Amino acid sequence: MKQHPRLIEVLQRAESGQIMDEADFERNLLGPEIKKLVDTYGISYSGDEIINCDDDLADRVFQAALDLASVVGVFNQSTSRRMVWSREEIERDLKGAPSVASLGAGEQQFLISARKPDDRNRMSVLGGVVGIPFPEEMYVPLLLSFLNQNIFDSIDGPSLETAYGQPIKAGTGWEVLGAWREAELVQEALKIAGQPGRAVSAVELAPTAMGGLSGVTWGGYRTFDRHHIPMTSELKTNNDLLAITTHINNIGGVIGAYYNPIYGGHAGGAEGIAILAAAGLILSHQLTIGHTFCTRPTHPFYGCDTTPELLWATSLALQGLARNSNLMTAALAGPAGGPGTKTILYENAAFTLMALSSGTSELLASHSAGGAVPRHGSGLDARICAEIARSMEGLSREHANQLLKEIVPRYQDDLDKKPIGKSFEEVYNLDTIEPTPEWQGIYDEVREELIQMGLPLEQFNY
Amino acid sequence: MAEYIKNQIELMDLLLGDDPQASLDWAKKTLGGDLSVTDFFNNIFTPAMAAVGDKFGRLDIFLPELMDAADRAQAISDQVVQPMLLAAGSDQEIIRGKIVVASVKGDLHDIGKNMVVLMLRVNGFDVIDMGVNVPPRDVLEKAKEVDADIIGLSSLMTTSMPYMKECVELRDGFGHKDDFKIIVGGASITAEYTAEIGADSFGDDAVDAVQKCLALLDGPA
Numbered sequence: 001m002k003q004h005p006r007l008i009e010v011l012q013r014a015e016s017g018q019i020m021d022e023a024d025f026e027r028n029l030l031g032p033e034i035k036k037l038v039d040t041y042g043i044s045y046s047g048d049e050i051i052n053c054d055d056d057l058a059d060r061v062f063q064a065a066l067d068l069a070s071v072v073g074v075f076n077q078s079t080s081r082r083m084v085w086s087r088e089e090i091e092r093d094l095k096g097a098p099s100v101a102s103l104g105a106g107e108q109q110f111l112i113s114a115r116k117p118d119d120r121n122r123m124s125v126l127g128g129v130v131g132i133p134f135p136e137e138m139y140v141p142l143l144l145s146f147l148n149q150n151i152f153d154s155i156d157g158p159s160l161e162t163a164y165g166q167p168i169k170a171g172t173g174w175e176v177l178g179a180w181r182e183a184e185l186v187q188e189a190l191k192i193a194g195q196p197g198r199a200v201s202a203v204e205l206a207p208t209a210m211g212g213l214s215g216v217t218w219g220g221y222r223t224f225d226r227h228h229i230p231m232t233s234e235l236k237t238n239n240d241l242l243a244i245t246t247h248i249n250n251i252g253g254v255i256g257a258y259y260n261p262i263y264g265g266h267a268g269g270a271e272g273i274a275i276l277a278a279a280g281l282i283l284s285h286q287l288t289i290g291h292t293f294c295t296r297p298t299h300p301f302y303g304c305d306t307t308p309e310l311l312w313a314t315s316l317a318l319q320g321l322a323r324n325s326n327l328m329t330a331a332l333a334g335p336a337g338g339p340g341t342k343t344i345l346y347e348n349a350a351f352t353l354m355a356l357s358s359g360t361s362e363l364l365a366s367h368s369a370g371g372a373v374p375r376h377g378s379g380l381d382a383r384i385c386a387e388i389a390r391s392m393e394g395l396s397r398e399h400a401n402q403l404l405k406e407i408v409p410r411y412q413d414d415l416d417k418k419p420i421g422k423s424f425e426e427v428y429n430l431d432t433i434e435p436t437p438e439w440q441g442i443y444d445e446v447r448e449e450l451i452q453m454g455l456p457l458e459q460f461n462y
Numbered sequence: 463m464a465e466y467i468k469n470q471i472e473l474m475d476l477l478l479g480d481d482p483q484a485s486l487d488w489a490k491k492t493l494g495g496d497l498s499v500t501d502f503f504n505n506i507f508t509p510a511m512a513a514v515g516d517k518f519g520r521l522d523i524f525l526p527e528l529m530d531a532a533d534r535a536q537a538i539s540d541q542v543v544q545p546m547l548l549a550a551g552s553d554q555e556i557i558r559g560k561i562v563v564a565s566v567k568g569d570l571h572d573i574g575k576n577m578v579v580l581m582l583r584v585n586g587f588d589v590i591d592m593g594v595n596v597p598p599r600d601v602l603e604k605a606k607e608v609d610a611d612i613i614g615l616s617s618l619m620t621t622s623m624p625y626m627k628e629c630v631e632l633r634d635g636f637g638h639k640d641d642f643k644i645i646v647g648g649a650s651i652t653a654e655y656t657a658e659i660g661a662d663s664f665g666d667d668a669v670d671a672v673q674k675c676l677a678l679l680d681g682p683a
Contacts, residue, residue: 022572022593027526027529031525031526035526077570077594133620133650159620159621161620167623167624167627168620168621168624169568169621169624169625170567170568170569170619170621170622170624170625171567171568174624175621178621205620205621207568207569207619207621207622208568211621232570232571233571233573234573236570238570262573262574263521264518264521264524264525265524265525265573265577266525266526266573268524268525268526269524300521300573300574300577300667300668301519301521301667301668301669303649370649371649372618372649372650373650373652374650374652
């Protein structure tokens with residue numbers, strides 16, 4: 001197959017790179033290099049803008065990310081080796097990155113395409129909770145809460161808390177069973193919704209290669225679904241993730257790489273996060289030879305990616321990549337707010353406006369309540385994202401910035417209060433798969449506020 | 463009191479400053495006067511380190527600065543405070559407690575765990591960091607070997623959480639329930655889960671983990 005030479009090269013580098021201590025990699029190589037690049041390229045956060053509108057700054061971030069990627073590389077935790085590609089190799093491979101990918105089948109097939117900042121082309125929207133833990137009995141209702149809206153291009157499921165009532169334990173038969181149970185429940189939901197060709201991102205529950213591989217064998221997830229391959233923070237992989245990469249490349253599956261740098265960690269503040277997020281997606285491409293590349297910089301205490309600093313840093317990373325490569329970038333909305341709160345809707349609206357105007361190919365929505373509180377996610381959480389994406393194509397960064405200056409103050413002071421809201425069964429009727437009148441009322445209220453700000457959401461009737 | 467506060471601020475600034483040697487030199491100089499080592503430790507060193515931790519809790523500083531400050535504080539403790547306490551025959555405890563920390567088996571995430579480790583260190587704990595993907599039995603053996611007060615377990619992934627339960631079961635099964643308290647933490651860990659598996663406490667984040675560990679030390683044996 002065409003990509004095999006690169007794949008074999010990836011596996012070779014995993015076994016032959018420089019041996020070093022993991023702590024040295026982060027502390028003595030990654031951290032100082034980021035600090036140096038922030039100074040060298042003059043990356044500075046003033047707080048005046050929430051979405052970057054400076055093309056030259058975005059280009060400098062991209063150049064700094066190329067430097068960082070080529071100097072630092074990726075640390076393989078399984079072999080304690082550093083996998084490094086030269087700047088020339090990275091630039092050559094970036095030029096060969098796919099700029100379009102097909103997902104789904106039949107009536108639900110769609111294309112994801114590379115975009116540029118201020119682009120009129122369509123940004124895809126994935127709806128789902130992207131791994132928030134959920135019990136088995138709520139798995140199908142939760143997926144239906146997204147599928148039934150018919151507004152999302154693809155979906156993503158939760159992580160199962162149990163399989164057939166049993167806890168799922170990493171690296172054991174339980175993990176394999178969990179992956180199969182997940183695939184089974186997804187297919188049940190697609191069948192009920194009458195959307196058999198809807199692409200699903202999977203395997204959600206794959207801490208080792210056991211789940212990642214077993215879930216995509218015959219009878220499980222399909223090749224037209226998308227296959228998650230994350231990179232661990234910061235810039236780390238391991239042999240399990242490389243095994244999944246190898247398998248998905250061999251079955252011709254669509255790969256969705258994911259990397260979330262930690263704000264306040266080795267990258268420091270917003271400037272370092274901008275560089276690291278861009279470098280992480282570039283290196284994800286080197287590692288996975290994948291299709292879409294998703295980031296979600298994470299606040300260490302709020303769990304969100306919607307603070308002004310993180311919106312700015314994410315916009316810079318996405319714009320730098322969009323302006324200088326054909327990578328299909330994606331961004332995961334990670335609000336601190338949860339279902340049943342106004343906070344989550346403001347946060348998701350702000351994040352969508354940032355992603356849409358910054359040239360992102362795909363928005364994933366949403367990692368509600370920080371993405372980790374069991375059962376805290378619902379279909380209505382993400383609807384605001386899809387409505388904005390579908391009604392505001394061609395949104396300029398300047399316009400988005402003006403809107404964010406109105407929206408961000410409406411939630412900013414709530415972020416440190418852990419506004420996790422309510423669990424799925426408290427905001428949805430699990431029989432009818434409809435939001436409760438209270439949750440729908442809150443949604444309508446925020447939507448009306450956004451319409452008053454000039455967002456053309458009144459065109460959606462439901 | 464005003465002198466203590468002035469010194470706390472001065473030490474904190476040096477711990478976070480550009481010169482890696484300055485805080486150690488300052489500690490030696492300060493202790494060369496009338497100030498007793500016990501006074502220095504209780505009223506300057508410990509509050510200054512707590513203030514560094516607070517700064518990270520507000521993200522006024524970031525992880526690299528916190529790591530540097532922890533290293534510099536360790537140097538002051540090893541090279542100045544401990545030798546002087548020994549020489550003075552003092553029975554002053556300069557370590558608030560000993561804790562073995564690990565990301566449990568199946569989990570390779572370490573940034574959150576590392577933040578907790580550093581926050582514990584700057585708050586006076588002796589921390590034995592076992593790293594990531596650590597089997598429950600290894601954690602227990604290490605706790606026995608170093609005579610730990612607390613075992614801290616981290617898991618970002620739901621699929622690794624059963625190994626926390628296994629660690630609690632091993633501790634209890636081998637008769638060490640009264641020897642080591644177990645605190646758990648990680649994105650999906652809740653108070654309910656903590657109670658369900660029989661752990662003693664859980665930390666919501668790195669700042670909270672320090673408070674909970676201090677409470678565990680103060681709690682009933």
